[in-house]
Amino acid sequence: TTGSPMMDPGDGDRDKEKDKNNIDNNRKNLGKDKLEKIDKTIDKAEKTNYQNNIDGLRGGKNYENSNNKLPNGTYKEFDIAEPNGPRGTERIVIDTKTGDIYYTPDHYETFFKIK
Secondary structure, X not given: OOOOOOOOOHHHHHXXXXXXXXXXXXXXXXXXXXXXXXXXXXXXXXXXXXXXXXXXXXXXXXXXXXXXXXXXXXXXXXEOOOOOOOOOOOEEEEEOOOOOXXXXXXXXXXXEEOO
């Protein structure tokens, strides 16, 4: 008899492990100081339910992903800058449905998945 080829049950696990390794490497490459700023921004965003201008948080606007550089999702964007400092180009983009978080050092040109 013929049938559909069976998928190796380990494929999904390998993809998850690869994704976790990429996230770990991306976080490591950011360095301790940068990662602390990013994590502080993520914590504020999550605690404020992704709202803008609460507790010095800049952002909370919808990120439309019009350049299709990220997977389909429902995104909010936040500055990494200090509350009263210049905005700069660094942002985090959070998929509010999945919890996936991306860092962009260059105002949405490149993205690194960090959570």
